[in-house]
Amino acid sequence: MAYWLVKSEPDSWSWDMQVKAGAKGTEWSGVRNHTAKQNLEKMKKGDRAFFYHSNVGKEIVGIVEVVKESHPDPTGPKGEPWVVVDFAAREPLAKPVTLQDVKAEPKLKDMALIKYSRLSVQPVTADEWKLVCKMGGVK
């Protein structure tokens, strides 16, 4: 199983909205960056991803699961094959892990969140995943 991190501005799509979307999940649309798109295409059903609130909050607030693998983005311009995956909220972090927390943890200094701060869909290593879960109070 692979791990990821996806970013959203809570003003446009928040963790609460993701939770309300339920177990069936919802499409993660609007990705218009090729690196991010490639990451979406690599996701497999059952993969987990951290849900990060950018701009407002700047913290990892929950964990989502891939419930449907990449397929064409219905919101994309015609002729441009952007993709979406479907995510369902799985569990919240008991204690959100902020960007500041990540930066303060030497073991997380290589996280894509810091190194490629503008990338909206990023891979997370198994070690990073475990540590962030621990910091966030997730078993």
Add this chain to the structure above:
DNA sequence: GCCAACGTTGGC
């Protein structure tokens, strides 16, 4: 094919 100009993202 290079590079300047411009737009967007996201932290501060």
Add this chain to the structure above:
DNA sequence: GCCAACGTTGGC
């Protein structure tokens, strides 16, 4: 609100 980083566009 500002600015740095990065991607994209368009002139040459």
